[in-house]
Amino acid sequence: MVFDIKGDKVVLSKGSFAEEDFSYYGRLKGDGLELSLVEAAFLIERDRLELGVSLKEFMKRASGKQPYFDLKYVVYKDLRERGYYVQPSVTDFRLYPRGGRPGEGAASAYVYVLSERIPVPFADLVQKVKLTQNVRKKMLLAVVDGESDLTFYEAKNARMQGKMTPLTVDLSEADATLLDDRVVIWDQQHAVQLYGAGFYGKLVDEKLLQLSLLECAYLMRLGLPVEDGATNKRFTTRQFTRKANALEPEFVRKLDVYTDLRDRGLVVKTGFKFGSHFRAYEQVSDVRAIPHSKYLVHALPEDYVVMLPEMSRAVRLAHGVRKRMIFAYGGKNGLEYLDIGRAKP
Amino acid sequence: MVFDIKGDKVVLSKGSFAEEDFSYYGRLKGDGLELSLVEAAFLIERDRLELGVSLKEFMKRASGKQPYFDLKYVVYKDLRERGYYVQPSVTDFRLYPRGGRPGEGAASAYVYVLSERIPVPFADLVQKVKLTQNVRKKMLLAVVDGESDLTFYEAKNARMQGKMTPLTVDLSEADATLLDDRVVIWDQQHAVQLYGAGFYGKLVDEKLLQLSLLECAYLMRLGLPVEDGATNKRFTTRQFTRKANALEPEFVRKLDVYTDLRDRGLVVKTGFKFGSHFRAYEQVSDVRAIPHSKYLVHALPEDYVVMLPEMSRAVRLAHGVRKRMIFAYGGKNGLEYLDIGRAKP
Numbered sequence: 062m063v064f065d066i067k068g069d070k071v072v073l074s075k076g077s078f079a080e081e082d083f084s085y086y087g088r089l090k091g092d093g094l095e096l097s098l099v100e101a102a103f104l105i106e107r108d109r110l111e112l113g114v115s116l117k118e119f120m121k122r123a124s125g126k127q128p129y130f131d132l133k134y135v136v137y138k139d140l141r142e143r144g145y146y147v148q149p150s151v152t153d154f155r156l157y158p159r160g161g162r163p164g165e166g167a168a169s170a171y172v173y174v175l176s177e178r179i180p181v182p183f184a185d186l187v188q189k190v191k192l193t194q195n196v197r198k199k200m201l202l203a204v205v206d207g208e209s210d211l212t213f214y215e216a217k218n219a220r221m222q223g224k225m226t227p228l229t230v231d232l233s234e235a236d237a238t239l240l241d242d243r244v245v246i247w248d249q250q251h252a253v254q255l256y257g258a259g260f261y262g263k264l265v266d267e268k269l270l271q272l273s274l275l276e277c278a279y280l281m282r283l284g285l286p287v288e289d290g291a292t293n294k295r296f297t298t299r300q301f302t303r304k305a306n307a308l309e310p311e312f313v314r315k316l317d318v319y320t321d322l323r324d325r326g327l328v329v330k331t332g333f334k335f336g337s338h339f340r341a342y343e344q345v346s347d348v349r350a351i352p353h354s355k356y357l358v359h360a361l362p363e364d365y366v367v368m369l370p371e372m373s374r375a376v377r378l379a380h381g382v383r384k385r386m387i388f389a390y391g392g393k394n395g396l397e398y399l400d401i402g403r404a405k406p
Numbered sequence: 407m408v409f410d411i412k413g414d415k416v417v418l419s420k421g422s423f424a425e426e427d428f429s430y431y432g433r434l435k436g437d438g439l440e441l442s443l444v445e446a447a448f449l450i451e452r453d454r455l456e457l458g459v460s461l462k463e464f465m466k467r468a469s470g471k472q473p474y475f476d477l478k479y480v481v482y483k484d485l486r487e488r489g490y491y492v493q494p495s496v497t498d499f500r501l502y503p504r505g506g507r508p509g510e511g512a513a514s515a516y517v518y519v520l521s522e523r524i525p526v527p528f529a530d531l532v533q534k535v536k537l538t539q540n541v542r543k544k545m546l547l548a549v550v551d552g553e554s555d556l557t558f559y560e561a562k563n564a565r566m567q568g569k570m571t572p573l574t575v576d577l578s579e580a581d582a583t584l585l586d587d588r589v590v591i592w593d594q595q596h597a598v599q600l601y602g603a604g605f606y607g608k609l610v611d612e613k614l615l616q617l618s619l620l621e622c623a624y625l626m627r628l629g630l631p632v633e634d635g636a637t638n639k640r641f642t643t644r645q646f647t648r649k650a651n652a653l654e655p656e657f658v659r660k661l662d663v664y665t666d667l668r669d670r671g672l673v674v675k676t677g678f679k680f681g682s683h684f685r686a687y688e689q690v691s692d693v694r695a696i697p698h699s700k701y702l703v704h705a706l707p708e709d710y711v712v713m714l715p716e717m718s719r720a721v722r723l724a725h726g727v728r729k730r731m732i733f734a735y736g737g738k739n740g741l742e743y744l745d746i747g748r749a750k751p
Contacts, residue, residue, distance in 0.1 A: 206678035333551035336719020374681020
């Protein structure tokens with residue numbers, strides 16, 4: 062067989078191969094068939110291509126020619142062996158749906174190959190999701206771990222919308238005090254109303270309500286007066302935010318997300334038990350029968366860089382408790398919500 | 407009732423109260439009964455103590471007198487309401503077993519109260535576990551989240567011991583190459599032997615073995631020769647470690663733990679899918695029937711500071727997949743293993 066390695070392609074000369082041997086591999090060019098390095102390695106391993114070098118020699122050379130060749134090979138091989146047609150693409154791979162083939166229908170997903178070791182700016186993921194959604198494809202992340210095992214994730218925009226109506230409780234007469242790092246509502250009437258109307262706070266013996274700093278800051282915007290237990294003076298919203306920010310890491314960022322989600326009609330509670338900032342319910346119509354919360358939400362800073370093992374942990378946990386893992390991302394144009402879940406292509 | 411607030415104690419004067427009203431609360435002192443602030447607040451809330459101030463006033467004062475009064479109160483109240491006897495102690499609380507009472511038997515656990523918001527140096531946890539284990543008590547962490555909900559964790563030393571015998575495969579003739587960021591063993595004999603004898607690497611088509619950098623570094627110590635695919639030269643152990651350390655975050659620390667666990671007879675594989683460094687098996691006697699892995703292990707640096715939401719996430723995840731969450735901690739005196747799990751006192 063007459064061939065040439067050009068950059069990251071293997072080119073088989075016209076006439077030196079039987080086209081039917083390579084259907085759906087490579088791309089026909091004027092002067093022959095152009096295979097990507099992963100395609101060629103796969104065919105060599107399968108004894109379907111003979112270039113006069115061993116697999117070892119070929120892979121050593123390929124590895125020197127193309128960054129992350131080994132990662133791409135692991136992903137390509139996995140998908141092909143499970144019966145998918147895959148084409149090299151600017152996004153690493155285009156994946157065809159079951160039964161679909163290159164040239165006989167559209168690809169269903171773009172696959173991005175990642176190493177668990179290499180951190181990824183979250184902004185890149187957001188942008189990639191936009192690109193793929195613009196062309197109505199799925200965006201799949203194929204993460205290769207240190208032992209060459211693969212995990213697929215699908216990332217997509219999440220439409221966060223709840224069914225709660227705006228709060229109508231008159232808060233102006235409520236008796237609320239900040240004690241250390243939480244807020245107590247002492248009067249039973251407001252305690253019970255707030256708890257019942259939007260699952261705010263934690264009701265203690267049907268008498269008191271303990272509010273988190275976030276809940277309190279949100280309710281202050283809706284008119285809740287709060288005194289500082291240490292000085293007996295009423296907080297301005299600004300003073301309270303400053304104080305809360307000193308007490309709680311990432312308070313301001315979390316408050317932005319909390320506020321946005323509450324304003325979208327969701328019920329938002331702490332996600333501490335799940336290691337996320339929030340759990341969120343589409344609706345809580347009766348606090349005596351709290352439904353399953355559908356989402357875990359984590360509020361990320363604008364410059365967040367994803368460590369993939371952390372993402373793996375968060376998504377796995379959410380999956381285990383039948384929730385969607387949502388990352389709230391504070392970009393320049395407001396908040397965006399990305400749903401990242403395990404996928405099985 | 408005649409009383410006095412002294413520092414963080416409420417002292418009831420002798421003769422001004424009926425002892426039987428306060429059995430198992432407070433401590434009798436020469437001049438009366440000394441209650442801690444949380445005990446007093448609890449009794450006031452229950453209408454069993456009348457100090458002439460409202461609960462609100464009392465709590466505001468207590469909160470100013472004692473750091474983290476509100477957290478301690480949340481924990482004390484929870485435990486008492488679930489029928490436990492609890493005494494204030496240097497470790498926040500001593501907890502008596504079901505049926506046990508102060509003065510009528512020993513406490514079973516020391517309880518440390520933590521706020522989810524406050525980071526904890528891991529070294530502190532290690533030291534506290536030692537202290538409690540020295541006196542044969544359980545060490546419980548009561549973590550209060552932003553909404554005053556409680557999660558209990560038990561921390562204890564883990565005895566990490568597996569049942570694998572030392573590897574006896576002769577590695578001197580193996581053909582291994584580092585390609586990019588993983589190592590391939592090209593000769594079928596060693597590939598199959600290593601995979602079978604200790605579940606090393608990932609066997610590809612029963613022909614090749616892909617090893618992780620950690621597995622490779624460990625096997626190099628046992629005599630595996632490895633060439634650099636880029637230069638065709640054989641690595642010294644030192645060169646390989648340096649290279650791997652550049653490719654993989656925290657490589658050296660993880661290698662210490664990997665090596666220690668393998669030397670203890672455990673089988674160690676990546677924990678990426680679980681968001682931890684490793685999963686570990688007590689034994690893999692047949693690779694065709696891989697058993698359940700018992701542990702997730704995360705290798706922490708010596709100066710590690712625990713963010714409790716992260717710990718919560720790790721422990722919750724491990725629990726969900728029926729594994730123990732083990733934190734390997736590299737202190738000055740070698741590695742220690744701490745098992746942290748959810749507890750229900």
